[in-house]
Every structure is written in C-alpha cells, then in structure tokens.
Amino acid sequence: xxxxxxxxxxxxxxxxxxxxxxxxxxxxxxxxxxxxxxxxxxxxxxxxxxxxxxxxxxxxxxxxxxxxxxxxxxxxxxxxxxxxxxxxxxxxxxxxxxxxxxxxxxxxxxxxxxxxxxxxxxxxxxxxxxxxxxxxxxxxxxxxxxxxxxxxxxxxxxxxxxxxxxxxxxxxxxxxxxxxxxxxxxxxxxxxxxxxxxxxxxxxxxxxxxxxxxxxxxxxxxxxxxxxxxxxxxxxxxxxxxxxxxxxxxxxxxxxxxxxxxxxxxxxxxxxxxxxxxxxxxxxxxxxxxxxxxxxxxxxxxxxxxxxxxxxxxxxxxxxxx
Numbered sequence: 001x002x003x004x005x006x007x008x009x010x011x012x013x014x015x016x017x018x019x020x021x022x023x024x025x026x027x028x029x030x031x032x033x034x035x036x037x038x039x040x041x042x043x044x045x046x047x048x049x050x051x052x053x054x055x056x057x058x059x060x061x062x063x064x065x066x067x068x069x070x071x072x073x074x075x076x077x078x079x080x081x082x083x084x085x086x087x088x089x090x091x092x093x094x095x096x097x098x099x100x101x102x103x104x105x106x107x108x109x110x111x112x113x114x115x116x117x118x119x120x121x122x123x124x125x126x127x128x129x130x131x132x133x134x135x136x137x138x139x140x141x142x143x144x145x146x147x148x149x150x151x152x153x154x155x156x157x158x159x160x161x162x163x164x165x166x167x168x169x170x171x172x173x174x175x176x177x178x179x180x181x182x183x184x185x186x187x188x189x190x191x192x193x194x195x196x197x198x199x200x201x202x203x204x205x206x207x208x209x210x211x212x213x214x215x216x217x218x219x220x221x222x223x224x225x226x227x228x229x230x231x232x233x234x235x236x237x238x239x240x241x242x243x244x245x246x247x248x249x250x251x252x253x254x255x256x257x258x259x260x261x262x263x264x265x266x267x268x269x270x271x272x273x274x275x276x277x278x279x280x281x282x283x284x285x286x287x288x289x290x291x292x293x294x295x296x297x298x299x300x301x302x303x304x305x306x307x308x309x310x311x312x313x314x315x316x317x318x319x320x321x322x
Contacts, residue, residue, distance in 0.1 A: 009067060013026075021041075035057070036057050071161075073106050086107075087101055088115065112136070159214055176255065180201075184221070200218055202217075231282065235263065253274070254276070259274055260273055
C-alpha cells in the first residue's frame with residue numbers, strides 16, 4: 001500500500017466533508033490491493049439524511065488510487081435503530097446462502113431487485129432478529145410490506161457527484177442539492193478556463209441526462225441579479241446586527257442549508273428557518289416544525305398595496321369577433 005497516496009486521499013475526503021472514519025476504512029481496503037474500492041457512509045445534514053457511495057479506482061500503471069466521483073442518495077426511508085441494518089438474503093448459482101447488509105433502504109432495494117431466483121429484504125439487528133420488508137420468488141416480487149411500499153416503489157433521489165483532487169460539491173452540499181436547495185460555488189471554471197461564481201440547483205422538472213443524473217440550473221453571480229446580503233437586509237433578522245453571526249448565516253445559506261434565525265414580528269422574537277431561493281431572488285421562511293411561513297410578515301418595511309393614479313388611464317374593454 002502506498003502511504004502517501006492514502007494521506008492524499010484522506011485529505012481529499014476531509015476537504016469534501018466526509019467523516020475521518022472513512023480514511024481508516026479506506027486504508028483497510030487499500031491493503032487488499034483491489035482494482036476498485038467502494039465505501040458507503042451516511043450523514044445527517046440539518047434534517048436531511050443522505051447516504052453516499054464513494055468510488056475509488058486504481059491506476060492501470062501504478063498502485064495509486066483516485067477518487068473521481070461519489071453517489072449521493074437522499075434517504076426518504078423510515079429511520080432505523082442504531083444497531084439495525086437492511087439485509088438482503090439470496091443465494092449464488094451453487095445454492096450457497098448469501099447475506100448482504102445496507103444502511104440505506106434504496107441501496108438495499110437496488111441489490112434486492114438485481115437478485116435472481118428467490119430473495120428476501122428485511123430489517124433488523126441480525127439474521128435471527130429481523131422483520132421482512134419484501135420477498136421475491138423465481139425473479140418475481142411477491143410481497144412488499146405495506147408501510148414500506150412508498151419507499152420500495154418510488155425511485156430514489158440520487159445524483160453522481162464528480163470531483164477532482166478533492167474539489168467539487170461537498171457531502172453536505174450534495175445532500176442540500178438533492179433536497180431541492182441551491183448551493184453557491186465561487187470556484188467554478190467555464191469552458192475557457194476562466195473562474196466564475198454561481199448558485200447551482202438541480203432541475204427536477206427536466207428529464208435526466210443519459211447517465212441518469214439531474215441536469216442543473218445555474219444563476220451566475222452577479223449577472224443573474226440575486227444578492228444574498230441585500231435580500232437578507234430586507235427582513236427583521238436579529239443576526240444581521242452582529243457581523244460575525246451574519247457571516248456564519250451567509251456561509252450556511254451558501255452551503256445550501258436551511259439556517260436558523262431569530263426574527264421580529266409584532267413585538268415578539270420568533271425562531272425561524274430560512275433558505276436562499278436565487279431563482280426568484282428571495283428567501284423562504286419556515287417555522288421550527290418545518291411549515292412554510294409568509295415572508296412578508298418579517299419585512300422591515302411592509303409591502304404597500306398598489307395605488308392607481310387619479311389621472312391614470314382605465315383598462316379598455318373591447319368587443320372582439322371570434
């Protein structure tokens with residue numbers, strides 16, 4: 001195993017925001033010297049839970065490994081206990097029984113669906129203590145537990161994130177993108193190699209590309225016209241009064257987070273969550289329970305109803321033959 005290579009990859013994992021425990025697991029796998037390595041991990045970003053599959057490939061001319069991409073999958077499944085796993089029971093061509101464990105329900109479903117013949121998908125602490133979720137006989141799914149059907153039959157929200165030397169969307173940014181929020185990047189390069197800044201969001205309205213990735217929407221800064229600082233200053237947000245808190249708030253919103261703030265309304269201080277919406281040059285407000293709130297209630301200067309000038313021309317009604 002190449003120690004310098006391991007140290008470089010560990011630094012890249014840290015740059016991308018992954019847990020340092022992954023580096024220890026990577027070291028174990030590198031010692032086995034396979035041509036490819038896949039590592040799985042889970043992260044909670046705010047209230048968003050996401051799973052990741054990191055792909056390492058060994059050079060064809062040396063023992064060096066490279067991390068070129070990772071898959072991010074939004075976890076919509078019901079939370080499971082700390083010692084529980086999703087388990088897929090199947091058998092190989094020789095009839096030998098196989099068991100594979102997963103933390104993410106969608107990865108377990110994908111593996112379950114790929115099995116030939118008979119298979120079972122269950123959740124539990126071990127093969128002896130489990131609860132069946134789905135089963136198949138002769139390649140055909142014959143049972144899906146009622147409460148698990150919404151997870152089993154709805155395609156997972158996932159995206160492949162490409163990186164180069166640890167540069168790219170971080171793990172938390174990827175989770176926020178999958179959850180529908182925009183992320184600010186100030187290290188982008190155009191085709192000519194020139195740097196630029198932009199807010200990026202996944203486009204869930206268009207068809208995916210040929211690699212089954214969502215296409216993106218891009219709002220260049222400052223060309224698009226969304227100024228986060230100016231937008232924040234329209235609202236009665238107490239964190240704006242403290243330069244350090246304002247800086248932390250802006251960084252959180254640019255990371256794609258739904259950030260906690262204190263707002264003033266009708267003489268009261270309320271805790272709210274906000275997120276940046278560059279597409280409409282606005283903010284979204286949510287209460288602590290996650291329910292959407294009207295942002296107009298927290299403006300420093302309430303919106304005035306539109307007025308009609310006395311001498312303004314009235315709309316005309318014309319009779320048109322059809």
